[in-house]
Amino acid sequence: MNARILSVCLLALGAANAGAQSPSDEIAKYRAMLADGNPAELVEAQGEALWSSKRGPNNVSLEQCDFGKGPGVLKGAYAELPRYFKDVDAVLDFESRLVHCMVTQQGFSRSDVVRQPYSAQGERATDLEALTAYAVAESRGYKINVPQQHAKEKAAYARGQKAFYYRGGPFDFSCASCHGADGKRIRLQDLPNLQNPAQAQKAFATWPAYRVSQGAVRTMQWRMNDCFRQQRFPDLQYGSLTSIDLITFLGVMAKGGAMDAPALKR
Template sequence: MKRKLMAAAIGVTAAFAAPLAFTSEELNFDAYRQMLADGNPAELFEMEGEELWVTARGPKNATLEQCDLGLGPGVVEGAAAQLPRYFADTGKVQDLESRLMHCMETLQGIPSGEIIGGKFRQGERGKLASLVAYVVTHSKGKPIAVDVSHPKMQDMYAMGEKVFFYRTGAMDFSCASCHGEDGKRIRATHLPNITTNKGAAEGWTSWPAYRVSNSQFWTFQHRLWDCFRQQRTAEPVFASDVTIALSVFLAAKSNGYEAQWPGVKR
């Protein structure tokens, strides 16, 4: 089924891309994104995720229908808009991907190590991405409401802010190097100023997203991993504290803004 969905996604992208041409000196992807908004190919990944949610899998031959994303077992409506959050049952702050990974291990018996040690868009990590697409769709249009009152959430926010401004790697870049000022672009893509609440919301509420340039669906963990790669620094471990801390920082600064999940990117 996944191959069929991928093929369909490529077909949809090609159909949209063929008639579109920009003649201005500055290529603007915003218009392209708007064209795709009503027929986002991410829907194909959402469909696969919905099927995975109700399919018995893993050593325990169980579904994910009892997975608690913070609003009670099985509740997906509005759940992503309130993540990351502190979970008492794990004693940890978890984002959507790490929480789904926890459910896959505890309910289905699928080892977290298989996902952490895997590759994006492949195997169980690829299935996790489809589950993300399914869950976030149920928060589209809902206001971000991340609770940072717990001390561990406050610690994560502080860590995320520190990481955001920390310069590292061969190019001495930080997240703020690209996302610390208004009006910056990379080629056709506008770079939000994440030091502002509006800019943080532009980033947080539009990922995960379907990437038109390569016909792929990228989760936020995938996006963060690629940001570190582009900084020419050590790439983070999947669902590690540093990635979750950055997620808390962006999400909390986005409180009150509406989620646009899943987004459409270049």
């Protein structure tokens, strides 16, 4: 068993036996102990190197990619995504915009870029994971402010809201089945009520995150896909309209929170 997971289990067991604090309190202590040495920092460094490296058939860096703040500007950009981009006439989240730049500027084929967006447990982070970790770290402390000015931004929110409450699959689950009320949990994991602004802010602000149980940085696209997996829905296509719509809905619900990612998750 992974030593970190074993530590969490022992802490939770000790709390249950002593009756002093809840397992959630002990897990929070554990995260605090690791916070100064978050392994995501290594992935951020990997992403920083990729950001400025000349790569792809066009042998250019990503430093001219515009995430809504101007070419090459990452400070605060993640906190205002998803958003409408005039050059593609669509709402994009960070990861789908990143793929767009890798294809249009660096010359990579889309199929190659998205073939394996997520690393397997214990593997080196993929380029998409590393670049996302670096970019979100550049927005740490910035207020979440996903825009709702353009008609397509408003439409993305409306579709995302509908998807959040849509029930289906073999268990007749929706996103709201787990994230629509206070006090819900799976095993030792508290489930945020994403209808509650304070809880939505905390949840959105701490993704992407380093998952201790998997030894990897996981992105928001991964988070959406994993929720679909747990609902027993078909896989959510990387960068799909539904994934962007859901992230838009969650981002708008989290308005005003301060970004604090990459964070630590169980």
